Amino acid sequence: MKAVVLSIGTELTRGELVNTNATWLSEQLVELGLEVTEHWTLPDDGPAIVAGLRRVASVCDVVICTGGLGPTSDDLTAASVAESLGVSLATDRATLEAIRRRYEARGRTMTEAGARMAELPEGATVLPNPVGAAPGFAVTLGECELCFLPGVPHEMQAIFRESIVARVAPRVRRTTHQVHLRTFGLPESEVAARLKELEESNDDLVVGYRASFPEVEVKVLARAIDGSSAEARARELARQVRERLGDFVFGEREDSFARAVGEALRGRGWKLALAESCTGGLVGQLVTAVAGSSDYLLLGAVTYSNAAKTSMLGVSPEILRAHGAVSAECAIAMAEGARRLAGSDVAVSITGIAGPGGGSDDKPVGTVWLALALHGETWVTRHHFVGDRDAIRAHAAHVALDLVRRAALRLDPVDTWTSKEIERLERN
Amino acid sequence: MKAVVLSIGTELTRGELVNTNATWLSEQLVELGLEVTEHWTLPDDGPAIVAGLRRVASVCDVVICTGGLGPTSDDLTAASVAESLGVSLATDRATLEAIRRRYEARGRTMTEAGARMAELPEGATVLPNPVGAAPGFAVTLGECELCFLPGVPHEMQAIFRESIVARVAPRVRRTTHQVHLRTFGLPESEVAARLKELEESNDDLVVGYRASFPEVEVKVLARAIDGSSAEARARELARQVRERLGDFVFGEREDSFARAVGEALRGRGWKLALAESCTGGLVGQLVTAVAGSSDYLLLGAVTYSNAAKTSMLGVSPEILRAHGAVSAECAIAMAEGARRLAGSDVAVSITGIAGPGGGSDDKPVGTVWLALALHGETWVTRHHFVGDRDAIRAHAAHVALDLVRRAALRLDPVDTWTSKEIERLERN
Numbered sequence: 001m002k003a004v005v006l007s008i009g010t011e012l013t014r015g016e017l018v019n020t021n022a023t024w025l026s027e028q029l030v031e032l033g034l035e036v037t038e039h040w041t042l043p044d045d046g047p048a049i050v051a052g053l054r055r056v057a058s059v060c061d062v063v064i065c066t067g068g069l070g071p072t073s074d075d076l077t078a079a080s081v082a083e084s085l086g087v088s089l090a091t092d093r094a095t096l097e098a099i100r101r102r103y104e105a106r107g108r109t110m111t112e113a114g115a116r117m118a119e120l121p122e123g124a125t126v127l128p129n130p131v132g133a134a135p136g137f138a139v140t141l142g143e144c145e146l147c148f149l150p151g152v153p154h155e156m157q158a159i160f161r162e163s164i165v166a167r168v169a170p171r172v173r174r175t176t177h178q179v180h181l182r183t184f185g186l187p188e189s190e191v192a193a194r195l196k197e198l199e200e201s202n203d204d205l206v207v208g209y210r211a212s213f214p215e216v217e218v219k220v221l222a223r224a225i226d227g228s229s230a231e232a233r234a235r236e237l238a239r240q241v242r243e244r245l246g247d248f249v250f251g252e253r254e255d256s257f258a259r260a261v262g263e264a265l266r267g268r269g270w271k272l273a274l275a276e277s278c279t280g281g282l283v284g285q286l287v288t289a290v291a292g293s294s295d296y297l298l299l300g301a302v303t304y305s306n307a308a309k310t311s312m313l314g315v316s317p318e319i320l321r322a323h324g325a326v327s328a329e330c331a332i333a334m335a336e337g338a339r340r341l342a343g344s345d346v347a348v349s350i351t352g353i354a355g356p357g358g359g360s361d362d363k364p365v366g367t368v369w370l371a372l373a374l375h376g377e378t379w380v381t382r383h384h385f386v387g388d389r390d391a392i393r394a395h396a397a398h399v400a401l402d403l404v405r406r407a408a409l410r411l412d413p414v415d416t417w418t419s420k421e422i423e424r425l426e427r428n
Numbered sequence: 429m430k431a432v433v434l435s436i437g438t439e440l441t442r443g444e445l446v447n448t449n450a451t452w453l454s455e456q457l458v459e460l461g462l463e464v465t466e467h468w469t470l471p472d473d474g475p476a477i478v479a480g481l482r483r484v485a486s487v488c489d490v491v492i493c494t495g496g497l498g499p500t501s502d503d504l505t506a507a508s509v510a511e512s513l514g515v516s517l518a519t520d521r522a523t524l525e526a527i528r529r530r531y532e533a534r535g536r537t538m539t540e541a542g543a544r545m546a547e548l549p550e551g552a553t554v555l556p557n558p559v560g561a562a563p564g565f566a567v568t569l570g571e572c573e574l575c576f577l578p579g580v581p582h583e584m585q586a587i588f589r590e591s592i593v594a595r596v597a598p599r600v601r602r603t604t605h606q607v608h609l610r611t612f613g614l615p616e617s618e619v620a621a622r623l624k625e626l627e628e629s630n631d632d633l634v635v636g637y638r639a640s641f642p643e644v645e646v647k648v649l650a651r652a653i654d655g656s657s658a659e660a661r662a663r664e665l666a667r668q669v670r671e672r673l674g675d676f677v678f679g680e681r682e683d684s685f686a687r688a689v690g691e692a693l694r695g696r697g698w699k700l701a702l703a704e705s706c707t708g709g710l711v712g713q714l715v716t717a718v719a720g721s722s723d724y725l726l727l728g729a730v731t732y733s734n735a736a737k738t739s740m741l742g743v744s745p746e747i748l749r750a751h752g753a754v755s756a757e758c759a760i761a762m763a764e765g766a767r768r769l770a771g772s773d774v775a776v777s778i779t780g781i782a783g784p785g786g787g788s789d790d791k792p793v794g795t796v797w798l799a800l801a802l803h804g805e806t807w808v809t810r811h812h813f814v815g816d817r818d819a820i821r822a823h824a825a826h827v828a829l830d831l832v833r834r835a836a837l838r839l840d841p842v843d844t845w846t847s848k849e850i851e852r853l854e855r856n
Contacts, residue, residue, distance in 0.1 A: 019467070037470075039447070189542050192499065208438060281713040288710075
């Protein structure tokens with residue numbers, strides 16, 4: 001069954017408000033088993049709305065429309081619906097009563113503007129608003145059912161849950177299921193290359209990618225004769241996708257990378273310390289965005305100046321003089337210093353050049369050294385990240401978290417050397 | 429001139445991603461003087477895109493389309509554009525070379541998927557991507573100019589700024605000008621109340637608000653007979669708005685709060701140190717997101733555990749025992765400890781309960797103490813922030829930055845007591 005999400009409001013088309021309603025509604029409709037074939041947003045403009053309603057009613061089975069039901073003069077949705085249907089607006093007595101009671105409960109008298117919200121297209125089915133004044137309503141245009149909801153998110157959501165789900169769900173037959181796998185460490189093109197053959201040899205599989213920098217999300221969509229067969233098939237295909245992507249997959253839909261890192265630490269009973277230079281607290285912010293992170297994060301040192309690297313982490317001035325702050329030696333000393341300071345099991349450090357200034361031929365913008373200190377061994381890795389300052393910092397922070405995750409899960413580190421190997425590399 | 433913002437991506441129609449691109453683009457287009465008549469979002473579905481392009485090209489002068497230009501099999505935009513125009517896809521040699529160099533700069537060989545990004549509709553004008561691999565392109569369909577951009581926001585924005593503005597702006601006759609003022613510290617309703625009379629007494633003024641949590645942006649739109657008169661009028665009205673909002677205005681459109689704080693520090697020649705508990709590095713991340721922040725930020729201590737508050741900042745165990753980590757005393761000791769550790773002019777500290785767990789009747793979730801240590805005096809303030817963990821942390825980080833900004837600019841601190849006053853408050 002095909003659905004269109006229609007949004008009405010000049011504040012949307014002028015870019016003054018992000019359209020989160022369309023996203024929320026689509027997610028609910030997809031969850032119910034509908035296919036959302038388009039989002040469409042129109043300004044508060046009567047003729048545009050009338051023409052728009054006629055077009056969308058001809059291309060889908062259900063339209064969910066939000067906005068333009070309030071009490072002000074630019075709320076034109078109900079009148080436009082009436083015009084599209086060739087009927088008049090009429091006051092719905094029960095709705096008028098409900099609005100009057102709402103006003104009285106607040107010690108106020110219903111205004112003319114308030115009463116306007118009870119004027120609905122003749123023949124419309126009222127969808128009561130459990131949390132606000134303006135009700136929703138539903139009409140039929142040709143073969144299409146159109147449901148109209150207020151634009152205020154919590155009112156829209158309440159009416160959707162109370163009235164729309166019951167109207168729509170019985171009409172849908174589910175035939176698809178989707179599994180989302182979240183990955184970090186492979187570029188999108190490499191993920192696609194690894195899954196190409198699997199996708200080509202399974203007609204019922206659609207693989208979608210979403211780059212959510214610096215992560216890549218893989219969506220596995222399976223089709224079958226009914227919902228539970230589709231789910232079983234999607235799960236099996238997701239297993240095969242995991243086989244091909246290995247430990248680059250860190251979780252599913254609702255997981256965050258920082259949460260996956262936290263779970264890995266919790267699994268080992270490890271405590272973490274951070275030493276950040278060019279990321280300036282970003283790794284700490286990501287780790288502590290997860291509720292309960294105080295179970296494993298002890299501290300972070302944001303050592304932005306050289307003096308702070310020495311005073312907080314004990315990086316020797318000789319290292320800074322001989323190799324500079326952006327060096328394997330400094331990264332190693334920072335990680336080991338943070339681990340010592342915190343008395344933690346593991347510590348990770350980041351030092352690099354986020355740009356746009358500060359680069360040189362030898363150490364261009366994007367050069368970042370990261371080190372991971374564990375009991376008995378320190379690992380270090382050099383990256384050259386591309387993009388602007390934000391991108392370089394975001395990428396570096398994810399690599400730092402990945403070092404911690406891989407250590408805690410006993411996975412192979414990626415492109416990482418031990419501090420002893422670095423000594424050899426540097427000597428050669 | 430009429431514009432349509434077209435977004436392509438199944439992740440949008442399925443509600444997996446909020447369409448912030450359409451909002452950003454609309455705002456830019458309105459700024460350039462265009463009328464945005466609709467937003468339209470279609471899934472990654474070839475026939476739907478082909479039919480869609482034909483419809484939108486017939487209803488407006490300019491289409492800005494994002495999404496579906498990447499290297500994977502569900503990126504169908506270029507092929508659909510070619511089909512709409514009745515032309516073939518052809519490899520653009522210069523683009524292919526640029527993509528190959530991008531791969532090589534990363535020590536990798538260009539993949540087949542990577543090369544696909546250079547396949548553009550014959551006759552299309554390439555819009556180079558200064559920050560990513562997939563370029564944009566522009567074509568003409570009937571009377572309509574259609575510009576295609578990647579869906580990754582920072583790439584889309586970079587191409588828009590570099591290529592689209594110059595293509596579109598000369599075609600528009602401007603009669604409006606908009607000035608954006610960014611504020612922090614007043615709720616939206618209070619901002620609106622302060623500007624009500626100004627708006628009512630100036631017919632050519634439209635005041636818009638955008639809550640960009642925890643900031644409020646005020647948009648001053650003036651209309652006149654031509655662009656330069658409108659600009660002069662908007663500037664004058666913006667001056668009057670600033671008079672009414674005072675030092676709650678920290679900058680204009682492109683300014684960030686952290687940059688305003690940085691400029692204030694630079695103006696005084698002050699160095700900054702940070703001591704963060706519940707924000708876990710967020711303040712440091714905000715400060716260091718500004719290029720050149722190493723001129724004034726010395727260090728940050730993310731003291732998530734009590735032990736770290738003592739070992740890094742010298743907060744005495746007696747304070748933690750007697751008052752707890754979320755207390756005026758602890759906030760004061762953290763700020764003073766950070767200032768001492770860094771040898772900085774100023775230090776700010778944050779300690780609170782971001783939730784969802786950890787609250788009590790006495791100190792509910794959202795309770796945050798912040799302190800500002802200066803030479804000779806420490807100021808402290810208690811807030812009770814509402815919202816979820818992210819909102820509480822974001823709000824607290826902004827208040828911390830505001831303390832620094834107000835001190836550096838010699839403005840009145842808001843709702844802040846000195847440490848001596850706190851002693852009095854606590855005794856009463």
